[in-house]
Amino acid sequence: MSDQAGEQAAGQQPAAQQDMTGAKSLWATLAAHGVDTVFGYPGGAIMPVYDALTFYPEVRHVLCRHEQGAIHAAEGFAKATGRLGVCMATSGPGATNLVTGLADAMMDSVPLLAITGNVARHLIGTDAFQEADITGITLPITKHNYVVQDPDDLPRIVAEAIRIATSGRPGPVLVDIPKDVQLAAFGGEIVMPQAEPARMEPRPEAISAALELLRSAQRPVLMVGGGAQGATAEITEFARAWQIPTITTLMGLGGFPASDPLWLGMPGMHGSVAANNAISEADVLIGIGMRFDDRVTGRVKDFARRAQIIHVDLDAAEIGKIVHTQVSVRADAATAARALTKSAVPYLHPDWTRQIAEWKARDAAQTPQTWGAGYAVKAVTDRLRPDDILTTDVGQHQMLAAQLARFEKPRRWLTSGGLGTMGFGFPAGIGAAMAEPGVTSIVIAGDGGFQMTSQEFATLTKYSVNNVKICIINNSYLGMVRQWQELFHGKRYSEVYLGDSNPDFLKLAGAYNIEGFRATNETELPAAIDAWLAHPRSALLEIVVPQEHGVFPMVPAGAALYEMIETDPTDRQNQGEQVNK
């Protein structure tokens, strides 16, 4: 580094540009594209890249404790900001540890760039040490991937990868760089970012067909998905102009303000009574930026059984994939919503409004009143401020949080929707917290999933990340699996009990110098939450809840949405309620 300073003083090229290598050209290209944070983990085949990193102080590298932690952190960074997330790993096991995160990012359309090292070109295909065919392995779970064969081509490939990851329907792109390509002298040009491609405009015929259907609607309903997180303003305006009751999918939460009376909650397997019934009774359903996932539709043939469907999506392959649509609009969510707002006729059908109000009242009655996982999650999510970020793992706590948290803004709810990845929440929360140091990133996890990536406590400590608040809902079980076993497998609780071997989560946090708090009943809870949130640094809150708890409403697998089980059939909670009354 002293060399660098001396030469810069002498008015020569900075050292970064001298002795340019493939590895340096990678960092130069990333920096030129505005990449300021990379989550990663070094290893043999990517050492030249890590060596070159020392010449690029403008890029912050975050050393996680596992490649899976790194990629989920990059996902959290990307989901919170809408910008590209970048992660990095070495060849072989480093690269294969990214697989879960890549699949997760593919399913949830997260703009992500993964850089992996690989063995030198002459060793590829020889089963060399730490060699893995990572482009072959990740082919079905990336939007695209590359092996860089020519060092001079590296900036072009990285620039193209970034463009592919962030444009159209976003997704993960992997760039695999053999070690000798990283080391090779670089004689090419650094590729600068190009202007963002224009948002896709809908075809006018499609818009007029959609408008015609909307005008004829007696019982319309709007479904907003994760693809509309960048179009909240337009969609809110559209829904309000037409006065259409609006449902946000799991990935779409925050895409429409929860405080708006038009909001009906989340649809699907653990969706609200109002959302699922509205879908089943609607005569016109318009879906924007959503893909009719099986967890949303229930039994497909009875999904929206009375409705004509308008589907707006950027990805042509999603239109007509699951449900038959009467009107398909291939366009960006924002441009389509804007076009649909122009000639809005506010829809006022008192019968439909009344019917929906009745369903919403049934939802309101479900709000957890007695001690349990739902009560605990509600106590935490009630404390969310509009800018706070909430991340989750997968399972009961996730569904409870999705049902109970109220989001006013997009990109504040980061969850693993499509892939359903346990261990996602904590590293994603760290990534989001590092992207937005000014906001609080609340992680809700179960006792099972949290242990899949709990090593990332070290990342909090290493970088003094002070805005991550972790809440473990500890029911000593893999709760969602247990719930299915209870309902559909004759209460044979096969391999789901964790309580006999869970760690002391407070001690675990303490081992990384993270403060912990615990609440085991409703009396302790408020004070524990206060102390946890007020703590000046990142902190853990363990809420020990009753072991047996179900998430309801629930649409059993293979059932139609209108066949949902509204309340716990075992009547645990209702009995408890009666006793308490």
Next chain:
Amino acid sequence: MTGHSVQAEQDHLVSVIVRDEPKVLTRITALFGRRAYNIRSLSVGSTENPGVSRMTFVVTGNRGIVEQAMKQLEKLIDVVHVIDHSLEKFVDRELVLVKVLISNDTRVEVRHIAEDFRARIVDVGRHALTFEVTGDEGKITAFIEQMRPFGILETMRTGRVALTRGSNADIPSHVYHEGESAALRPTSMAVAPREQEAQTVENLF
């Protein structure tokens, strides 16, 4: 309300223009495998443009499945263009090599049949003749059926290849420039929804 209509399973002819990039064939066959689409034949070759190859598939399934397959193909970055031959008139050909067992008694008859089919003899053995037949699928199947009684030792078919009829090229020439990939294509090139167009096409084959 499934997107896949109740039409019967049929063969559909689809051509794909791809960039010659590593793993492009794997990407395409993996896509078919992963999404459980059936390919009956696949034929690949280079084109008049360096760096660009052309493939013709026969995909089996109902119209909905084939629609999905084409849309998923469109999404692959290395796919420049997908051509649905059911929408326009096209010519298609298949080449087959057939090795037929002969004896002194059957030699003449076999050769006569081959002449009727305009099949060329490409190899003459003591007990077998190898024919090259080119034509559409019906002709080739008929030829094989005619030869079957004499004893077919082995056959190799190339799979169908197809081009759209007329003077229009399937893709504008600018697409070839600088090896531009599908993701970077202007949206105006994007294929309009095929569902409506396809509904008007009566006989897909």
